[in-house]
Amino acid sequence: MAPALIVFDLDGTLLDTHADLVESLNHTIAALKLAPVRYEDLTHLVGHGAKVMIERACRLQGHPLTDEELPALLNRFIAHYTQNMPGKTHPYPGLIRSMEHLKSKGYRFAVCTNKLEGLARTLLDRLQLTSHFDAITGGDTFAMRKPDAGHLLGTIERAGGDPSRCVMIGDSINDILVARNAGIPSIAVPFGYSDVPVATLEPTTIISHFDELTSDLIEELLRSANSAFANGVVANTRHS
Numbered sequence: 001m002a003p004a005l006i007v008f009d010l011d012g013t014l015l016d017t018h019a020d021l022v023e024s025l026n027h028t029i030a031a032l033k034l035a036p037v038r039y040e041d042l043t044h045l046v047g048h049g050a051k052v053m054i055e056r057a058c059r060l061q062g063h064p065l066t067d068e069e070l071p072a073l074l075n076r077f078i079a080h081y082t083q084n085m086p087g088k089t090h091p092y093p094g095l096i097r098s099m100e101h102l103k104s105k106g107y108r109f110a111v112c113t114n115k116l117e118g119l120a121r122t123l124l125d126r127l128q129l130t131s132h133f134d135a136i137t138g139g140d141t142f143a144m145r146k147p148d149a150g151h152l153l154g155t156i157e158r159a160g161g162d163p164s165r166c167v168m169i170g171d172s173i174n175d176i177l178v179a180r181n182a183g184i185p186s187i188a189v190p191f192g193y194s195d196v197p198v199a200t201l202e203p204t205t206i207i208s209h210f211d212e213l214t215s216d217l218i219e220e221l222l223r224s225a226n227s228a229f230a231n232g233v234v235a236n237t238r239h240s
């Protein structure tokens with residue numbers, strides 16, 4: 001049987017990006033003389049792409065944005081974030097070891113993030129991680145983005161994967177929803193930026209450290225998902 005494709009979310013799943021996101025976001029909103037946001041605010045701000053993050057941060061600090069204000073702020077964010085990459089950003093503990101191990105068994109990897117694709121690529125390049133992934137797609141790669149199934153299914157297609165041999169791993173609601181919408185099992189990690197406990201998102205399973213991301217776990221998830229699928233327990237959304 002073909003080895004599975006493991007599709008990762010980026011912010012809060014592959015990489016601990018919080019320090020640099022907070023720094024660039026605060027640099028961005030300082031242009032409007034708004035007070036800085038805190039790390040704790042990120043759970044509510046991150047996961048829907050940079051535009052939403054900037055809009056929400058401004059609203060949080062008492063300044064709802066007009067459509068005219070957003071483009072300049074987005075450019076300010078992109079410039080600052082790009083210039084400082086990789087900054088303090090680093091892979092979560094055990095990630096590289098787990099990927100190397102899974103790779104040696106033939107597993108393949110892709111990234112499906114709502115970050116702008118260009119930012120995701122530059123960040124992964126500067127951390128020398130790009131070569132691990134057969135596809136990297138962002139919130140602006142397709143006409144739709146997470147939680148729309150099309151973003152995940154498009155990522156799988158670009159990686160040459162088979163949707164019946166894929167799992168999605170992420171830290172927040174959009175990751176769990178995109179997997180459910182695409183008919184693919186999900187693994188949640190609790191160390192990212194969800195504003196609710198990840199168990200309440202009802203992922204297929206939860207791992208609290210990448211040491212738990214083993215081939216046994218992945219094969220078990222795929223077996224259960226495919227038998228539920230074959231028995232008609234879950235809707236056939238995979239190829240819609």
Ligand SMILES: O=C(O)COP(=O)(O)O
Binds near residue numbers: 012045046048049112
């Ligand atoms: O909000 C973002 O920039 C992206 O977040 P994600 O990598 O968790 O999808």
Ligand SMILES: [Mg+2]
Binds near residue numbers: 010012
């Ligand atoms: Mg995330």
